[in-house]
Amino acid sequence: MSNKRVRMAMVGGGEGAFIGAVHRIAARLDGHIDLVAGAFSSDPARCLTTGAQLGLSPERCYPDYQSLLQKEAQLPADIRADFIAIVTPNHLHFPVAKMAIEQGFHVLSDKPATLSLREAKELEAVLSQHSSLYGLTHTYTGYPMIKEAKHRVATGQLGEIRKVVVEYSQGWLSQATDEQGKQAKWRLDSSKSGISCCMGDIGVHAANLAEYVSGLAITELCADLNHVLPGRALDDDGTVLLRFNNAAKGVLMASQIAVGEENNLRLRIYGDKASLDWSQMEPNSLWLRPHNTAATLLRAGVGELCDATMKALRTPAGHPEGYLEAFANIYSNFAAQITAFKAGDTATNEAFDVPGIHDALRGMAFITNAVEASTHDTKWHPFKMDL
Incomplete structure (x- = not known):
């Protein structure tokens, strides 16, 4: 695995979940992102099964998102996940994103960003206190x-x-x-x-x-x-x-x-x-x-x-490009933003064409x-x- 690739951990998206598989396809389409860890299900056994199917080692398949974030944060910088993809039902978007940001991870979340506008505003406040990047998968903009x-x-x-x-x-x-x-x-x-x-x-x-x-x-x-x-x-x-x-x-x-x-x-x-x-x-x-x-x-x-x-x-022209490719454009742009961030470039989401906290609040x-x-x-x- 190349260290130049951006490393992703996923919360949600276990067996039987539709959108998790779509996120994983989008993330790997352009070869910029490696899935390295996950808490794919609230059922630890199902999480392990999903991780095995995806080729992950058991020690990087965590029983819950809290364990994932705490243990990944303790790994060396060249091994730990760079960002967390959140693909759960809506009620978990905010607590997972908040803890991930506080643990120093970047976040790419499924929409809507939170369960309520109050949570979205709190998420904005959390982001203002940390250096993490935040993206939202408003796919159709891709x-x-x-x-x-x-x-x-x-x-x-x-x-x-x-x-x-x-x-x-x-x-x-x-x-x-x-x-x-x-x-x-x-x-x-x-x-x-x-x-x-x-x-x-x-x-x-x-x-x-x-x-x-x-x-x-x-x-x-x-x-x-x-x-x-x-x-x-x-x-x-x-x-x-x-x-x-x-x-x-x-x-x-x-x-x-x-x-x-x-x-x-x-x-x-x-x-x-x-x-x-x-x-x-x-x-x-x-x-x-x-x-x-x-x-x-x-x-x-x-x-x-x-x-x-x-x-x-x-x-080339005439070859249909659809939903998966549009989704992949969000992931690819977010990976580019993270790579630039590591190099000291703090350009905005708009500069990388990534929906961000502004879109989260508006939504x-x-x-x-x-x-x-x-x-x-x-x-x-x-x-x-x-x-």
């Missing part, structure tokens, strides 16, 4: 053509932004029988997922993508969240009207009961000169539609694309504000960061 869309907006090709429409529709919770699955059970349990299911799981991705590409910030919202299936305590569907800091308007739709939908994430941004349209179901394509002029289909790897887009691509504020606004008849509510 798509090459999303980076191209961001560039086109930032360079004024759309003109003044007037409207943003973002939709994330799924159907995997559309039936009562769907609640029996492992992934569904914890997401519908407020003690593990927080105050929201749908908005906390996918609505927050949509809000993050809208702000990332448009360069705007949500300032007000009007929310209508629903519990479509009887007996559910948390939302499984919702629509949120948005106002942005340049007076643009927006619509965010998120649903997990849209029968027949897979992971239908779509973003449309309308300016006074042109509009952009991107869909995750066709991620290598980005439509640019100017006013009264023929639309242009921009394709990944074809023609003149910005540096950020080209950096995010790995294959938790979106979830909190949307849930709160949905309980009132008042139409517009300020987007508060201090609830």
Whole structure:
């Protein structure tokens, strides 16, 4: 194992966990990261089994995250993990991240960052007292053509932004029988997922993508969240009207009961000169539609694309690059940030194109504000960061 590679330990992601395997694939795709340790399950035997399957030695497979962080911190600097990947249900994101930072580790966490906005603000305070780096896997920002869309907006090709429409529709919770699955059970349990299911799981991705590409910030919202299936305590569907800091308007739709939908994430941004349209179901394509002029289909790897887009691509044009590659771009960028940090470079998350604590706070504020606004008849509510 090369010492030049960044070393990762993982909390969560044991046998049967969907997202843990995705994180591991993303981490190793570009060869910059080695998985060296883990606390993969609350069941020590299952943790050992997972570690063995991944080729780890038993002494680096820990029975709980506390043991992992304490014992890894005692190892020599050239052996111990550099960062902790957190792939647990939401209620563990904050305690694991907090302890990891206090033990001197960098952290890359699944989203949402914490169980509540209060925890997110406490996490920000912990980070301010330590030198650890913090990243958040808002995966969809990793798509090459999303980076191209961001560039086109930032360079004024759309003109003044007037409207943003973002939709994330799924159907995997559309039936009562769907609640029996492992992934569904914890997401519908407020003690593990927080105050929201749908908005906390996918609505927050949509809000993050809208702000990332448009360069705007949500300032007000009007929310209508629903519990479509009887007996559910948390939302499984919702629509949120948005106002942005340049007076643009927006619509965010998120649903997990849209029968027949897979992971239908779509973003449309309308300016006074042109509009952009991107869909995750066709991620290598980005439509640019100017006013009264023929639309242009921009394709990944074809023609003149910005540096950020080209950096995010790995294959020649016509070879589909999708979710795993977008995920890997987050990991690769975070590894580069850690490597630079070791060399004395303290550049920001934005410089390395890594979602960070700012995105964590905005995400938790979106979830909190949307849930709160949905309980009132008042139409517009300020987007508060201090609830």
